[in-house]
Amino acid sequence: MIIVLTLVLQILHAALILAAAPLAAGALDWLEARFAGRAGPPLLLPWASLVRLSRKTPIEREAGSPGLRYAPAAAFGATAAAAAMVPSFTLDMALFPLADILVIVSLLSVARVAEVLAALDAGAALPGLAAQQASAAAVPAEAALVVVVFALALMGGSFNLDLIIEQQAGLPTAAAAWVALAALLALAAADDARRDPPLDQHLTDTGLAIAQFAAWLRRLVWIDLIGALVFPAGLAASAAPLDWALGFAGWAARLVAGILALAGLRALLGSLPARRARELAGAAGLLALVAALLVLTGTRMA
Incomplete structure (x- = not known):
């Protein structure tokens, strides 16, 4: 019974994040335009873009290896796997034993590397330049993320994300926790500044739709990760419908707060x-x- 419940929670979580990623992207673009005094694009524009791009006939390119064709799918798969491990409305899902924060960071790195290698393999100037810039930005970002992970593991007593959230009940009020939170916010802002992934300048069909979906999903991973660590209200493993409703409400609040931030x-x-x-x-x-x-x-002093 417990195994079935964890599988149901995992499937429901996957469906929610896949549906929320394009919607969050549309809401973010709309809010950005409103803050700038413009009307802003429709909230469902990302979904419309996915449908439009998926209907295009794939273009066979002479330049590049077959890896270029499968790079968007590889990046999306790695990002989706990372998103499946970051809790949204509940803990103790089916992938709980694998929800190691180092594994999540590694999957995000694999997705970035797949995009960069494919852009370099394209043989075009603009994707190659974008890949070079992405690689240069990834060097300090990935190193900083590993150090943040190390600090969170020390505070939570484990590298497992669910255990960190349960034992910490969100980041404590200690100075180290607030500094770690500031580092995560800076990393999320730096990652969000990468508006045009390397492959977006070379793809025009279904591959572009997959690459854009992966970018939106990556942004949702940041929002869920920071939100779960800072405000884990409702994140509890329980089969009670009321607890699930509280979890949905808490996740919606964290999602709205992350988009506003x-x-x-x-x-x-x-x-x-x-x-x-x-x-x-x-x-x-x-x-x-x-x-x-x-x-x-602090550990040594204690």
Whole structure:
């Protein structure tokens, strides 16, 4: 019975994040336009774009290896796997034993590497330049994310994301927790500044739809990850319908808060050039290092 319940929770979670990723992208673009004083695009425009692109006939390209054709699917698969492990409305889903925060970070890195390698393999100037810029931004960002993960594991006593959330009940009020939160927010802003993934400048058909979906899903991973650590209200493993309803309400509140925060950061920072995004990732790395040092110092003093 417990196994069936965890599978049901996992399937429901997967359906929710797949449906919410394009909707969150549309809401974010609409809010960004409203903050800038414009009317903004329709909320369902991402869904319409997916339908339109999926109906296009795939173009056979002479340049590039077969890996270029499957790179969007590989990036989407890795991102979807990471999203499936980050809880939305409940804990203890079927993938709970695999929900190691290092595994989640590694899957996001695999998705980024797949995009970069395929863009370099395309043999075109613009995708190659975008891949170079993405690689340069990924160096400080991935290092900072690993240090943040280390700090969170020290605070939670485990690398398992569910256990960190359960034992921490959200980030505590200690200085190290707030510094780690600032590092995560800086990393999310730096990742969101990458508006045009490398492959988007080379694909025009179903592959572009898959690549865009992967980017929207990656943004949702950041929102769910930060939201679950900061405000885990309703995240409880229970079969009671009332607890599920509270979990849905809590997840909706975290999703709205995350979209508002990202839209506010976009309005505040504007369109960041690649150099500024790397600097923001570097600042996140310094914050992550400070958080880890604060945790280690506090542990030693205790």
